[in-house]
Amino acid sequence: MSNFVAPFSAGSAEDRELLGGKGANLAEMTRLGLPVPSGFTINTRACRRYYDEGRQLWPELLTEIRQAVAELEARTGKQFNSSDNPLLVSVRSGAPVSMPGMMDTILNLGLNDTTAEALARVTGDRRFALDCYRRFIQMFGDVVMGIPHHDFENELSKLKQKAGAVDDTQLGAEHLAELVKTYKDIVLRQTRKPFPEEPMEQLKMAVQAVFDSWNNNRAIVYRRINKIPEHYGTAVNVQEMVFGNAGDDSGTGVLFTRNPSTGEKVLYGEFLLNAQGEDVVAGIRTPNPIAELERLMPDAWRQINEICALLENHYRDMQDIEFTIEKGKLFILQTRAGKRTARAAVKIAVDMVAEGLIDKKTALLRVDAAQLDSLLHRQVAPEARLDIIATGLPASPGAACGKIVFDADEAERLGAQGEKIILVRPETTPDDIHGIVEAVGILTSRGGMTSHAAVVARGMGKPCVCGCEALKIDLKAETVEVGDLVLKKGDEISIDGATGRVIRGQVPLIEPVLSPEFNTLLQWADEVRTLGIRANADTPEDARRAREFGAEGIGLCRTEHMFMATDRLPIVQEMILADTQEQRKAALARLLPIQQEDFYGIFKAMAGMPVTVRLLDPPLHEFLPSAEKLAVEVALLEAGHGDADKLDETRRLLRRVRNLQEANPMLGNRGCRLGLLYPEIYLMQVEAILNAAVQLLEEGVEVKAEIMIPLVSHSNELERMRALVSETRDRIARETGRALDVLIGTMIELPRACVTADEIAQHADFFSFGTNDLTQTTFGFSRDDAEGKFLPAYLAEKLLPDNPFAVLDRQGVGKLMEIAVNLARGKKSNLKIGICGEHGGEPSSIQFCHSLKMDYVSCSPYRVPVARLAAAQAALK
């Protein structure tokens, strides 16, 4: 009995690897003296031996199983195959790690013609006994013998038709007796063997089926994805059946020890009188709320409350419990940690610390940081009835309702007038920014989780659903078709960026709940984390929001969005199209006070905290109309269409745009390359930053500006740019008599910067990893192209474990980061190192940054709470 099989009473929760999760919990509850139906577990060692034996049950195991059954018979006073008091058992798989995809459960094993009649007698309900019997044959035939489920269902349908029954319940005992016969015929016909009548034979076949299911395709794929070792194997749990349908003093139910939605400390669940578990699932009768049990079965209610308290105390976590009451007697069939919403997770964790059940460390580790995100955005009311017309990618969380608008200009105009607008586009480009700013939500039919729309929306904390390919958008007609439905401009629509749902009409929304518990948890997180948390913010509003969420500075303030605003773009274009340096300088002179105002606002909002400003990064042609558009205009003008006077000007513009056009803009003339070719642009930005700082210093506001040079590949570039910035700083300090506390650093976003980080560090006060671009160049993936073209296939085919733009690729990109950190710190041990790519807000990536001993992560304002918790968890792990 000691090698492969043991009764529940012999194990404990510690034996999870040997007994599987389910078996270990049943053993633990048995050990605690809880009313668990008797049974035994065939352990995972047996499963491994089963495969070694060439998928055979070997004599020694069969002997142990027979002994365990005999012991169970002795304990329960029931016998396999008894015509008086038959022993029926459930057979369940249970691996060390919960694993969907394997065979789950066979109920009522032990039934045959003899024991079915006996069950009818014992329960006094022949119909029920026969219904159990035909269900057992169907379940066993399907999962153990491999007979298609629908072959049985077809016969059931025929029978119902013949009997004029609409519902299963309308079939009487005689009908079911006939069905049992028909089912047995199916088994005989398809397997050329009669249905096994012998309970011991049934049990052997069931055990083999469970073991075999460990290696079915779904299970193998699941293990590969979730990195579960092949060698674990699964256990098999064999347990005496108890019946919640043995009369009005019986019942069955499911409950959580606390409310899994809100976290409130009350029992939460439902039950059915005189029913079995399956009936609850089938939804034939409406279950009662668990609290009603107090009135109906006060003893059982009291006992359940005691057991729940005991289990919570024992496991020190909220439990999800299955129970059955048979003739007034309570049985617990399963307990496990209960799944819960983010809101509940936070409240339960904080409450349990107050109750003395767990310590703060455990509380911090118990909340899934990634899940927190949903708490920071509006959500669709859970009880709302929804007319879901399509589902896209959940690109930026939060829900929004508004009127459909197809054009960014119109979105801006109507949004500014206070209308709630959903901007609907095939995809967005930087030209649409002003429209996105004024919209309440973005919906696109193309593009992935890191498309322009997605990235910008997440940055702004605005709901976005993208890549919703079911939408056929006609920009000319200003309509969007989904199947037969045609929506027009101005129609009401709702989107849920957390799930990707697109919903017709207005839906009720609920506001984000920033509970006191939430703040408590984050304060605990701040106590233990060593990583600093900053936010990526381009405007004073974003900066204020980031600060509210707990950011300790700005890690990335992009300056290109400032150039995109409609009042500025014409000046920017003038600057770019200038024929002479004088003209360019004149345009820059007009931009200077505007930029200065931008920085003034952000520095003021972040008074006393560091603000990292990245100088202009994107290629200049992003600010100009496309060459294709202009080429079409020129061709049409040449063919005599439109205003002939415009031809020369349009041609000139086309020539200029072509001049700036690039084969691969991502790898083209951008970042510090612009700063080196047109130093006057960077100079203007540096002056704007420093002037703003001086202005605030004079108002008594502390400013900690950090100027960041993008896209450095060689230390010479940073050396040159550093000279430009520090000369300007020294000049302005001299002119104003103000000491300017300005750090000068660089993005590390190219592989060459990583492997020459020691050289680059010599000219830098800080590094900030730009992991978006670093991922692009390390993989050779253009994000725009990859997301739209091959990346979906790569993920579907498991060529990559994750989208590397969402979850940092530790093996490749991470390796380069490690090289960079080691080289740089080797040269300059106190170098400040952070990350400002989108990965800065993703928990597993944050853990990696912590392991590299980086100083801070920077992420979108709305991810700051997530990052605070993830950083704490990284410190605790």
Place this chain on the structure above:
Amino acid sequence: MSNFVAPFSAGSAEDRELLGGKGANLAEMTRLGLPVPSGFTINTRACRRYYDEGRQLWPELLTEIRQAVAELEARTGKQFNSSDNPLLVSVRSGAPVSMPGMMDTILNLGLNDTTAEALARVTGDRRFALDCYRRFIQMFGDVVMGIPHHDFENELSKLKQKAGAVDDTQLGAEHLAELVKTYKDIVLRQTRKPFPEEPMEQLKMAVQAVFDSWNNNRAIVYRRINKIPEHYGTAVNVQEMVFGNAGDDSGTGVLFTRNPSTGEKVLYGEFLLNAQGEDVVAGIRTPNPIAELERLMPDAWRQINEICALLENHYRDMQDIEFTIEKGKLFILQTRAGKRTARAAVKIAVDMVAEGLIDKKTALLRVDAAQLDSLLHRQVAPEARLDIIATGLPASPGAACGKIVFDADEAERLGAQGEKIILVRPETTPDDIHGIVEAVGILTSRGGMTSHAAVVARGMGKPCVCGCEALKIDLKAETVEVGDLVLKKGDEISIDGATGRVIRGQVPLIEPVLSPEFNTLLQWADEVRTLGIRANADTPEDARRAREFGAEGIGLCRTEHMFMATDRLPIVQEMILADTQEQRKAALARLLPIQQEDFYGIFKAMAGMPVTVRLLDPPLHEFLPSAEKLAVEVALLEAGHGDADKLDETRRLLRRVRNLQEANPMLGNRGCRLGLLYPEIYLMQVEAILNAAVQLLEEGVEVKAEIMIPLVSHSNELERMRALVSETRDRIARETGRALDVLIGTMIELPRACVTADEIAQHADFFSFGTNDLTQTTFGFSRDDAEGKFLPAYLAEKLLPDNPFAVLDRQGVGKLMEIAVNLARGKKSNLKIGICGEHGGEPSSIQFCHSLKMDYVSCSPYRVPVARLAAAQAALK
């Protein structure tokens, strides 16, 4: 005398670092007993001390100089400032490493009013003495006192005007006396001090000027570029003047101990009787060939021959010698290793081995591998008169003459008819390939050394001049303007791809000379090199040529050019535009036999040698017309221009092209990503390769095919592709009963592949570094954009030492390669590793590959000899 100053007789050639190159050679010749005018060297240690002293000549040094002068006076019997027999000296700088940019030479130092008269008496030529004097003042005033050269020249011009003289020689002694006075006035006016009359004062000032010139801007920049240590310092050589213009028994000349153009072992040079060195340079009289000296001065001739033999024997290299004969007495003023053409270098090195002067190792190291390239191409005849109309970048060596054609189709048509065509384009694209194939040379007005035209032309060994911005090309009018000149289609033009010259009309060309010495040297190279040498070749012709040049295999056979040929492109387009997989497969079935024929030819040409075939690499839209072109067509068709029936079809094509269009094609859907998304394309190629191999095996020809998967970033990609290839191989082997010797490997061309090379190696039989793409992704430089936009500025501003697409960037790209080699060999010690980027033919990059212990380099067929020599040099260094 021992610290800072020593006579020539005290040093030797070993003391180069202390005495500078010039000083050490003068000392060595003195030591050898050669007739060198006496003198002394102020050493580099003095120069360093000079800077330590705050740019002052300190007493100890002055004492040493005075003693050295006294000793020189004693040795020569002449005195500073003597009115009888004045000592005149030359003062020359001489650093340990030859360094243009520093002060060079002051002649005739020691002249003043007194000594000039004495010189007149001694030489019996007052005019000459005064001419020396005024030249000395001018030279001294310019380089020592910093008075602009043209201030003196202006006075000379005025004087000539006044005297009615056209030429300097028409000025008499009195004129020159007047000029001396005027020059002294200039010095007084500009420096507020009289011209220093005292020779010792002149010498001190000259020494200071030489020391100062070590740190002038040009010298600093030159040192930084050439990595010459700052601390070296320069020496100063002070030497007694001798006069080749002391009568008809005097003369001066320059000679090489062998012909520096052909390498022939005869004295080569020229001389002038009764003249000084300057006269030779000034070109007033035509010098005589050196051989005439035999007749004119048989004693000197015999002595020169003896000295030349002695110096060659001593230095074991061809020498470049300056000599002066004063009144029948021969003086040697300088000797140094002579510069020579590639052809001469090869012949001299091989001859000297035969003569027992040097060993093979020395011979191999003495030829500049990069220079060899010029020997493998046609050249413009050296004596030809040329009408050079512009100069562009020397993009692909060789010279060609032909008729101007502006269109690839027309170039193809005329070229096929046997016309010699120069294809002239603003820039070329893959669409122009068929035209490039049929042209004898390519000329573009845009694009750099690694533009499409340059890369393709080098690959084909075809002359190319690109980035010739002086050309204004009008494709519509079919004209090219250069300044006032307008050339039309059909006009004759010549280009020299080795120098970048564009020449009007036909010029005489000389065929490449592959001398016996050249082959001997390469055979020696093959004996010592450990690196294998392969070629990049896409056609049987290229393969044959590569083999002739000594390639041991094909390291890169690209398959995309095969897709571009005009007879195939329509099928390729059909394949790409297919709506269904069936249509695509049908098109592929038609491509299969064509590809098979391609591979058959290449394998046959390389019988017995390995051939690495890279599966399709470029993004598919490269095979389609551009979206812009189509958008214009659609717009015009919509506006009622052209054939309305075509509208739907053109719209469909545009949609399809847009679908395939990418933001950054370099990082888009290409390489193995295509193979994973459209396995049928790769499958067709693999079948074509294997069918061709089987066909040849049946003909008894040995085939060593290597199939290379491009653009792998993750080991999963290679694992998947390897399965596809090996399944096909096994199937074909089964079907044909032939054992197929096929290796499967990958390009390493992405940073991620480098840092995960251990994982990737597990699925690879070989690696080949694709350093073109690896350089692009490591730097984040798109080659096309960088070369046209910022790279020229980067190189001009010394932000980068070299164009990283020409010379491998060891610090960054090389670091990643090193990581990859170490990781891969750690996992699989016998993994074959090569390189097939353009760097594979560049000597310093080849040296780096050798140092990484790679197995082979692969380069364009025309660079194979270069690579063979460079590999040998790497092994020897």
